[in-house]
Amino acid sequence: MAALRNVMRGLCSGHLSLYGIKSLQYKPTGILCQLPCKSSYQRRLFTNKNMMVELDSNTGVAVIQMKKPPVNSLSLEFLTEFAINMEKLEMDRECRGVVLTSSIPKIFSAGLDINEMYGKTPEHTGEFWRAVQEIWLKLYGSNLVTIAAINGASPAGGCLLAMACDYRIMADNPKYAIGLNETKLGIVAPFWFKDTMINVIGRRATEHSLQLGLMYSTSEALKIGLVDQLVAQDKIMTTALSVMSEWLAIPGHARQITKSMMRKPTLDRLLTNRESDIQNFVNFISKDSIQKSLQLYLEMLRQRKG
Amino acid sequence: MAALRNVMRGLCSGHLSLYGIKSLQYKPTGILCQLPCKSSYQRRLFTNKNMMVELDSNTGVAVIQMKKPPVNSLSLEFLTEFAINMEKLEMDRECRGVVLTSSIPKIFSAGLDINEMYGKTPEHTGEFWRAVQEIWLKLYGSNLVTIAAINGASPAGGCLLAMACDYRIMADNPKYAIGLNETKLGIVAPFWFKDTMINVIGRRATEHSLQLGLMYSTSEALKIGLVDQLVAQDKIMTTALSVMSEWLAIPGHARQITKSMMRKPTLDRLLTNRESDIQNFVNFISKDSIQKSLQLYLEMLRQRKG
Amino acid sequence: MAALRNVMRGLCSGHLSLYGIKSLQYKPTGILCQLPCKSSYQRRLFTNKNMMVELDSNTGVAVIQMKKPPVNSLSLEFLTEFAINMEKLEMDRECRGVVLTSSIPKIFSAGLDINEMYGKTPEHTGEFWRAVQEIWLKLYGSNLVTIAAINGASPAGGCLLAMACDYRIMADNPKYAIGLNETKLGIVAPFWFKDTMINVIGRRATEHSLQLGLMYSTSEALKIGLVDQLVAQDKIMTTALSVMSEWLAIPGHARQITKSMMRKPTLDRLLTNRESDIQNFVNFISKDSIQKSLQLYLEMLRQRKG
Numbered sequence: 033m034a035a036l037r038n039v040m041r042g043l044c045s046g047h048l049s050l051y052g053i054k055s056l057q058y059k060p061t062g063i064l065c066q067l068p069c070k071s072s073y074q075r076r077l078f079t080n081k082n083m084m085v086e087l088d089s090n091t092g093v094a095v096i097q098m099k100k101p102p103v104n105s106l107s108l109e110f111l112t113e114f115a116i117n118m119e120k121l122e123m124d125r126e127c128r129g130v131v132l133t134s135s136i137p138k139i140f141s142a143g144l145d146i147n148e149m150y151g152k153t154p155e156h157t158g159e160f161w162r163a164v165q166e167i168w169l170k171l172y173g174s175n176l177v178t179i180a181a182i183n184g185a186s187p188a189g190g191c192l193l194a195m196a197c198d199y200r201i202m203a204d205n206p207k208y209a210i211g212l213n214e215t216k217l218g219i220v221a222p223f224w225f226k227d228t229m230i231n232v233i234g235r236r237a238t239e240h241s242l243q244l245g246l247m248y249s250t251s252e253a254l255k256i257g258l259v260d261q262l263v264a265q266d267k268i269m270t271t272a273l274s275v276m277s278e279w280l281a282i283p284g285h286a287r288q289i290t291k292s293m294m295r296k297p298t299l300d301r302l303l304t305n306r307e308s309d310i311q312n313f314v315n316f317i318s319k320d321s322i323q324k325s326l327q328l329y330l331e332m333l334r335q336r337k338g
Numbered sequence: 339m340a341a342l343r344n345v346m347r348g349l350c351s352g353h354l355s356l357y358g359i360k361s362l363q364y365k366p367t368g369i370l371c372q373l374p375c376k377s378s379y380q381r382r383l384f385t386n387k388n389m390m391v392e393l394d395s396n397t398g399v400a401v402i403q404m405k406k407p408p409v410n411s412l413s414l415e416f417l418t419e420f421a422i423n424m425e426k427l428e429m430d431r432e433c434r435g436v437v438l439t440s441s442i443p444k445i446f447s448a449g450l451d452i453n454e455m456y457g458k459t460p461e462h463t464g465e466f467w468r469a470v471q472e473i474w475l476k477l478y479g480s481n482l483v484t485i486a487a488i489n490g491a492s493p494a495g496g497c498l499l500a501m502a503c504d505y506r507i508m509a510d511n512p513k514y515a516i517g518l519n520e521t522k523l524g525i526v527a528p529f530w531f532k533d534t535m536i537n538v539i540g541r542r543a544t545e546h547s548l549q550l551g552l553m554y555s556t557s558e559a560l561k562i563g564l565v566d567q568l569v570a571q572d573k574i575m576t577t578a579l580s581v582m583s584e585w586l587a588i589p590g591h592a593r594q595i596t597k598s599m600m601r602k603p604t605l606d607r608l609l610t611n612r613e614s615d616i617q618n619f620v621n622f623i624s625k626d627s628i629q630k631s632l633q634l635y636l637e638m639l640r641q642r643k644g
Numbered sequence: 645m646a647a648l649r650n651v652m653r654g655l656c657s658g659h660l661s662l663y664g665i666k667s668l669q670y671k672p673t674g675i676l677c678q679l680p681c682k683s684s685y686q687r688r689l690f691t692n693k694n695m696m697v698e699l700d701s702n703t704g705v706a707v708i709q710m711k712k713p714p715v716n717s718l719s720l721e722f723l724t725e726f727a728i729n730m731e732k733l734e735m736d737r738e739c740r741g742v743v744l745t746s747s748i749p750k751i752f753s754a755g756l757d758i759n760e761m762y763g764k765t766p767e768h769t770g771e772f773w774r775a776v777q778e779i780w781l782k783l784y785g786s787n788l789v790t791i792a793a794i795n796g797a798s799p800a801g802g803c804l805l806a807m808a809c810d811y812r813i814m815a816d817n818p819k820y821a822i823g824l825n826e827t828k829l830g831i832v833a834p835f836w837f838k839d840t841m842i843n844v845i846g847r848r849a850t851e852h853s854l855q856l857g858l859m860y861s862t863s864e865a866l867k868i869g870l871v872d873q874l875v876a877q878d879k880i881m882t883t884a885l886s887v888m889s890e891w892l893a894i895p896g897h898a899r900q901i902t903k904s905m906m907r908k909p910t911l912d913r914l915l916t917n918r919e920s921d922i923q924n925f926v927n928f929i930s931k932d933s934i935q936k937s938l939q940l941y942l943e944m945l946r947q948r949k950g
Contacts, residue, residue, distance in 0.1 A: 198855065215596055218589040226599060231847050235537050236563055239600045243504065243593050244585065257848055279856065283830035287855050290827055293838060294851045521902050524895035532905060541843050542869055545906045549810065549899050550891065 074126075078117065082110045084135065085117050092128035093276055094121050095269075097135040103142035104134055106189045108156075110145070111163035118170040128280055129177035131272045132197060134184055138207065143188030146333075150326040154314045161313040164189070165224075165306060171196035172228065173299045175288045177279040181272040183265065186210040187247060188217075194259075195228045198279070198291070201272050202250050204262040209247040211258070216245030218325055219316075222309060224302045231298060233257050380432075384423065388416040390441065391423050398434035399582055400427050401575075405441040409448035412495045414462075416451070417469035424476040434586055435483035437578045438503060440490055444513065449494030452639075456632040460620045467619040470495070471530075471612060477502035478534065479605050481594045483585040487578040489571065492516040493553060494523075500565075501534045504585065504597070507578050508556050510568040515553040517564070522551030524631055525622075528615060530608045537604060539563050686738075690729065694722040696747065697729050704740035705888055706733050707881075709747040715754035716746055718801045720768075722757070723775035730782040740892055741789035743884045744809060746796055750819065755800030758945075762938040766926045773925040776801070777836075777918060783808035784840065785911045787900045789891040793884040795877065798822040799859060800829075806871075807840045810891070810903070813884050814862050816874040821859040823870070828857030830937055831928075834921060836914045843910060845869050 074089035087094040096117065098104040121127045134140045148160040171178060171193065178197040186194055186202075191210050194200050202210065212229060214221040221229075221242055229238045237256050240246070253259045263271045279287075302309065316322060380395035393400040402423060404410040427433045440446045454466040477484060477499065484503040492500055492508075497516050500506050508516065518535060520527040527535075527548055535544045543562050546552070559565045569577045585593075608615065622628060686701035699706040708729065710716040733739045746752045760772040783790060783805065790809040798806055798814075803822050806812050814822065824841060826833040833841075833854055841850045849868050852858070865871045875883045891899075914921065928934060 199852075215588055215592045218592050220592050220595045220599070223599060231851070233848070234540060234846060235600075236539070239537070239597070240505075240566075242596045242600065244588055245592075260852075282827055282856055286827045286830050286832050286857075289832045290838075290854045291851070293832070293835060294847075294854065521894055521898045524898050526898050526901045526905070529905060540846060541906075542845070545843070545903075546811075546872075548902045548906065550894055551898075 078120070080113045080117065082107075082113050083117065085121070087121070087124065087127055089126040091273075091277070092126060092280060093131065093273065094127050094129070095131045095133065097133055098141060099135040101136060103139045104136050104190070105142050105145035105147075106164065106167075106193075107145040108148055108160045108163055111160075111167050115163065115166050115170055118167070118174065122170070122174060122176060127176060128284060129179070129276050130174070131179050131181050131269070131276060132171075132193065133181035133269065133272070136184065138205075139184040139190075140180075140182045140186040140208075140210075141190030141193060142185070143190045143192075146326055146330060149317045150323065150330055154318060157317050158310050158314045161310050162306075165302060165309065168192060168196055168224065168228070169299060169302065172295055173292075175291075177276060177287075179272050179276055179279075181268045182208075182210065182259065183268050184208055187213050191258075192225055192228065195232050199261075199275060200259040201261045201263060201268060201275065202253060202259040203265040203268050204250050205265055206249065208250055210250075210253050211245070211247040212242060213245040213247050215242060217329070219322070222313070223305075224298070224309070227298045227301060231295075384426070386419045386423065388413075388419050389423065391427070393427070393430065393433055395432040397579075397583070398432060398586060399437065399579065400433050400435070401437045401439065403439055403441040404447060407442060409445045410440055410442050410496070411448050411451035411453075412470065412473075413451040414454055414466045414469055417466075417473050421469065421472050421476055424473070424480065428476070428480060428482060433482060434590060435485070435582050436480070437485050437487050437575070437582060438477075438499065439487035439575065439578070442490065444511075445490040445496075446486075446488045446492040446514075446516075447496030447499060448491070449496045449498075452632055452636060455623050456629065456636055460624060463620045463623050464616050467616050468612075471608060471615065474498060474502055474530065474534070475605060475608065478601055479598075481597075483582060483593075485578050485582055485585075487574045488514075488516065488565065489574050490514055493519050497564075498531055498534065501538050505567075505581060506565040507567045507569060507574060507581065508559060508565040509571040509574050510556050511571055512555065514556055516556075516559050517551070517553040518548060519551040519553050521548060523635070525628070528619065529611075530604070530615070533604045533607060537601075690732070692725045692729065694719075694725050695729065697733070699733070699736065699739055701738040703885075703889070704738060704892065705743065705885065706739050706741070707743045707745065709745055710753060711747040713748060715751045716748055716802070717754050717757035717759075718776065718779075719757040720760055720772045720775055723772075723779050727775065727778050727782055730779070730786065734782070734786060734788060739788060740896060741791070741888045742786070743791050743793050743881070743888060744783075744805065745793035745881065745884070748796065750817075751796040751802075752792075752794045752798040752820075752822075753802030753805060754797070755802045755804075758938055758942060761929045762935065762942055766930060769926045769929050770922050773922050774918075777914060777921065780804060780808055780836065780840070781911060781914065784907055785904075787903075789888060789899075791884050791888055791891075793880045794820075794822065794871065795880050796820055799825050803870075804837055804840065807844050811873075811887060812871040813873045813875060813880060813887065814865060814871040815877040815880050816862050817877055818861065820862055822862075822865050823857070823859040824854060825857040825859050827854060829941070831934070834925070835917075836910070836921070839910045839913060843907075 076087045076089060078085040078087075082098065082100040084097045084099055085094055086097075096114075098110075100107070100110055104110075118130075121130060144164065149157060152160075178199075180194040180197040180200045182194050182200060182202040184203070185208050187209070191212050194210065202208065212221050212225055214225075226238060226242060229241065233241070233256050241248075248256065248258055250259070250262050254262050261271070261275075382393045382395060384391040384393075388404065388406040390403045390405055391400055392403075402420075404416075406413070406416055410416075424436075427436060450470065455463060458466075484505075486500040486503040486506045488500050488506060488508040490509070491514050493515070497518050500516065508514065518527050518531055520531075532544060532548060535547065539547070539562050547554075554562065554564055556565070556568050560568050567577070567581075623632075688699045688701065690697040690699075694710065694712040696709045696711055697706055698709075708726075710722075712719070712722055716722075730742075733742060756776065761769060764772075790811075792806040792809040792812045794806050794812060794814040796815070797820050799821070803824050806822065814820065824833050824837055826837075838850060838854060841853065845853070845868050853860075860868065860870055862871070862874050866874050873883070873887075
């Protein structure tokens with residue numbers, strides 16, 4: 033009995049050779065790559081206009097820092113760059129996990145860039161919406177371990193990015209809030225935002241949250257499960273990397289199949305309805321009333337800045 | 339950054355002109371009506387046999403007080419009146435929200451009236467059940483903001499009415515309890531009672547609750563999320579109206595679409611199976627064994643009263 | 645009012661004659677049997693190789709003690725015996741509830757017997773998997789009240805057995821843990837393990853739990869709802885029997901229909917996909933890589949024991 037418990041404990045702590053062998057065996061089958069200890073330390077850097085990606089090939093962990101002033105708004109360019117980076121990392125046999133964070137002080141991401149929706153052609157608006165769908169499909173469906181290190185405010189699309197990850201750590205700052213606040217702006221979170229939120233915080237909390245467009249303080253977000261953990265601002269990256277190493281101790285192939293089993297129905301629902309979802313968005317945004325509202329909102333933003 | 343946070347805060351507090359404009363724009367499209375400040379204060383009163391409806395056209399809030407002694411039992415007459423009132427308010431461009439409460443001391447509603455099920459023709463029983471379905475469809479599918487001010491005991495059908503609202507405030511009195519206790523009476527909550535409860539408290543709590551026909555104390559109800567808030571008995575209406583004003587600060591059109599997105603699948607499930615659900619109920623209630631049980635139950639009620 | 649409240653309280657406490665009558669009335673319709681007080685006390689004992697079943701016909705409660713050293717691993721023989729016993733109890737008009745527990749110190753059940761998966765023919769592996777499905781179908785779909793008295797460690801298949809019951813009481817011992825830890829062993833919990841867990845602890849906790857193969861301490865298990873109650877080790881059977889008597893106070897027919905309404909969709913999902921689920925398991929287990937892993941694991945177990 034005691035022996036068995038020790039074995040179980042050993043298995044739980046992930047130190048058994050069994051894992052290494054399993055992961056090596058799985059290597060040929062696909063994207064997965066688990067790196068045993070290496071003597072040479074390697075760090076690769078991809079700097080793009082809107083984000084910086086740093087892959088430590090020793091640990092297999094990539095850190096994506098969003099760096100688009102002033103608020104990491106999700107423009108078409110930003111989303112396209114992000115999707116290409118995710119694609120690269122997904123295909124990179126040295127990468128096993130991604131930490132998503134921001135290099136802009138006090139903000140994780142303010143969500144969708146309203147400039148992409150105001151005064152644009154239906155073609156442009158449709159292309160933009162497809163890019164929003166694409167980054168969610170890539171993040172929510174990623175084989176990599178994805179951890180959001182939420183080091184600032186995270187409304188709307190920013191909250192969506194965080195919710196699409198496997199685990200959410202938030203800096204415990206009373207000034208930061210997180211939530212899908214679309215309703216407050218007079219717009220409606222699409223069904224796959226809603227589905228993602230239900231999968232994180234459950235149906236009742238989602239209904240309440242979406243009807244009122246609630247923004248949660250960090251402690252409220254922890255309480256309802258919108259984030260998994262709060263840490264001091266200066267501990268967020270070390271915590272994220274430490275949590276990541278626990279996740280990477282799990283045999284990757286089994287973890288990936290399990291993740292896919294949990295998320296596939298939600299992913300499939302958007303894949304099946306992708307074109308009609310784009311059409312709905314374009315129709316909604318093209319309305320005179322919505323364009324007028326966006327105009328007022330943008331003017332207000334400009335005045336506040338000026 | 340600070341400017342943006344101020345904007346966000348402004349948007350959250352709902353004081354921006356953006357809202358007013360959006361709501362005016364949406365006015366022509368349907369039921370929604372959001373009233374900016376008015377100089378003339380208006381209060382309209384509809385008094386029916388079983389309930390009193392008071393609409394304050396200044397705030398857009400209607401208060402429905404159930405007043406059918408001794409226990410606000412849901413008779414066919416009561417349900418028909420209720421449905422007509424809901425229909426009226428839904429169509430009334432001045433009405434934006436409903437507070438549902440009771441004017442009977444210590445009781446919100448004791449649920450379905452057993453007299454409607456005992457010794458009646460299948461036609462009558464079927465008509466009664468259709469009326470139960472109808473009030474749930476109207477409440478659960480309402481475009482209005484619906485708040486239950488649960489100022490007394492709320493078993494069975496009383497709990498269903500409360501669960502169909504958007505938000506539940508309960509008077510914190512140790513003598514009050516709430517729950518779907520059908521199983522304890524030897525009957526079975528139909529699938530849409532179950533669906534409604536799952537949408538409020540989740541699947542496990544619902545399974546536990548329905549198998550045992552659990553009645554929850556106010557603190558237990560708060561803990562499992564069956565109610566959202568507890569307040570002192572004498573604060574329940576002021577709290578309900580204060581919460582209502584927060585909900586009414588949200589752009590109505592976006593809130594309504596969001597609510598519909600959350601609830602439509604559950605509503606559709608009853609709409610699709612409405613006739614078979616009536617047939618099931620009539621067949622079940624017509625059984626000799628059930629009629630005998632109802633007879634004993636009614637006799638017992640009479641003895642206790644006498 | 646007071647009278648009605650007394651009635652309600654009476655109904656809640658389950659002492660009204662209504663219940664007795666209802667249950668007698670239902671007796672002819674099926675499996676259910678509720679026994680009013682009897683003068684002659686009866687206790688029947690079925691001792692099998694791997695478990696001991698004791699049915700107290702006075703209370704209608706059967707206690708199943710798993711007794712397969714060293715760790716109650718779920719072998720084909722064990723599962724077959726278990727399924728036959730469940731079938732017998734289900735058909736026995738004197739039986740109304742089952743308490744599932746272990747007579748092996750410190751272990752409830754260690755889960756599936758890996759010997760049944762290593763070096764066996766596809767036919768054998770398929771037969772084994774069908775037996776795993778069968779015991780879950782029997783437990784999760786049982787008309788009886790099923791209570792798990794988890795008096796020891798309960799990983800993987802052990803956790804599945806517990807989750808398939810109506811209620812879970814766990815001995816509060818810091819050395820005991822419970823969870824579906826398949827991922828940690830490099831294997832994947834099948835969809836119906838996942839569905840069962842979602843129905844108990846919700847979607848987010850399940851995703852987190854299954855991706856990491858988490859084993860929960862007793863207090864963690866209580867917190868996330870994986871178990872319903874913790875008690876001192878020496879109080880577990882008296883607590884289980886006391887909880888059972890509360891469940892048996894509920895009219896059996898209504899409780900059974902309610903349970904079936906909650907669980908049927910989950911049961912049907914496996915019934916519909918039973919053959920493909922077996923095929924998937926056989927294919928997965930037959931892989932050289934998995935066989936190699938199982939071999940290493942078994943060798944390790946033997947070394948630790950030796």
